[in-house]
Amino acid sequence: MKRRTFLKCLGTSAAAATAAGVVFPTAVGAQSKSDIGACRSIKVTVLSETSWFNNDVFKKDITDGGGASTNQYTVPWNRENSGGYSALIEVEALDGSRRKFLMDTGWNNDWMDYVFQRHGIDKMLASGEIDTLLLSHWHLDHYWGIESTLKHNPKIKIIAPNTHYPEDLQLLKGAEFKVAGAKNTVPHQGELLLVDDKTIHAVVPGLAIKQFDVPILLRVRGENVIYANIQGKGIVTITGCCHPGLLTLYNFAKRNIVGGDQTYGCYGGLHLSLFENWDPKFDDIIKGAQSFKPEKMGCNHCTGWAWAEKAAQSGLPIVKGTDTYKSYPKISSVARGSNVFLTNGDTVIF
Ligand SMILES: [Fe+2]
Numbered sequence: 244m245k246r247r248t249f250l251k252c253l254g255t256s257a258a259a260a261t262a263a264g265v266v267f268p269t270a271v272g273a274q275s276k277s278d279i280g281a282c283r284s285i286k287v288t289v290l291s292e293t294s295w296f297n298n299d300v301f302k303k304d305i306t307d308g309g310g311a312s313t314n315q316y317t318v319p320w321n322r323e324n325s326g327g328y329s330a331l332i333e334v335e336a337l338d339g340s341r342r343k344f345l346m347d348t349g350w351n352n353d354w355m356d357y358v359f360q361r362h363g364i365d366k367m368l369a370s371g372e373i374d375t376l377l378l379s380h381w382h383l384d385h386y387w388g389i390e391s392t393l394k395h396n397p398k399i400k401i402i403a404p405n406t407h408y409p410e411d412l413q414l415l416k417g418a419e420f421k422v423a424g425a426k427n428t429v430p431h432q433g434e435l436l437l438v439d440d441k442t443i444h445a446v447v448p449g450l451a452i453k454q455f456d457v458p459i460l461l462r463v464r465g466e467n468v469i470y471a472n473i474q475g476k477g478i479v480t481i482t483g484c485c486h487p488g489l490l491t492l493y494n495f496a497k498r499n500i501v502g503g504d505q506t507y508g509c510y511g512g513l514h515l516s517l518f519e520n521w522d523p524k525f526d527d528i529i530k531g532a533q534s535f536k537p538e539k540m541g542c543n544h545c546t547g548w549a550w551a552e553k554a555a556q557s558g559l560p561i562v563k564g565t566d567t568y569k570s571y572p573k574i575s576s577v578a579r580g581s582n583v584f585l586t587n588g589d590t591v592i593f
């Protein structure tokens with residue numbers, strides 16, 4: 244596949260976002276908006292946002308493996324290049340009590356074992372301090388490191404999009420996909436709660452999940468987006484890759500969530516200049532984001548450093564990261580001195 248066709252394919256997935264047919268079980272008020280409650284604050288710790296370390300190697304794997312629409316379980320991925328995406332989300336309730344959630348579980352089990360040990364996630368899983376995994380979507384870099392989570396608690400509750408393929412559930416039950424290098428030896432024994440795209444799923448007051456059923460590259464469908472409502476501040480979106488598109492998410496909140504017209508910010512991958520390429524539409528997304536007047540934007544992963552730098556230059560409130568990532572054993576080849584990414588080991592509080 245030619246590079247141009249490949250990049251066009253990625254663009255299609257980002258642009259195909261809709262939120263049609265949404266029904267709310269907890270509709271309130273004249274506008275039938277959903278009330279997700281409120282929390283006092285949310286702290287996000289970036290456990291790992293480096294899903295792979297070298298863009299060129301990752302792109303070559305996809306191209307050689309059959310292109311952007313290929314089933315991710317059939318691609319012979321370069322194992323040395325795989326890392327993973329995962330974050331710790333701490334929700335402070337209005338009464339001051341706190342709940343911890345694991346968001347995503349990375350890709351390479353060895354990398355994730357290191358990351359979880361470094362941040363004490365292994366102990367939090369084993370003790371039950373973290374009892375729920377919020378899986379954003381079934382992409383390899385967010386899901387295939389599942390053994391690293393299950394080995395500490397096979398009974399953990401998992402909340403995931405209902406748009407899985409058979410291989411996804413096989414891996415969860417314990418399976419190996421030799422060509423792709425995906426393996427899980429610890430069958431999941433806990434509750435698997437699959438979220439459809441018709442409802443907003445409440446997790447705790449001030450934190451809810453909405454699934455957007457969009458087509459995504461590598462034969463994946465649907466992404467669960469976390470919406471947080473921070474009292475007195477507004478709505479924060481927390482995403483793995485943000486495949487539906489940031490403006491779609493902010494617009495959805497505005498139309499469908501009580502208090503959703505007040506945007507406070509975002510955390511996570513935004514799926515923009517993924518391979519540090521530039522597309523004129525990225526300028527429009529900067530303008531679109533400005534119209535929502537966010538106060539805090541924590542970006543990383545598939546956002547692309549190029550987009551985050553331009554967004555910061557354009558006045559968007561991009562939260563700067565630190566150099567903590569340099570103390571991890573592997574570093575992304577595209578990390579830059581501008582620190583416009585919240586990267587490995589960084590935290591942000593909303
Ligand atoms: Fe990703």
Ligand SMILES: [Fe+2]
Nearest residue numbers: 380382484486
């Ligand atoms: Fe993704």
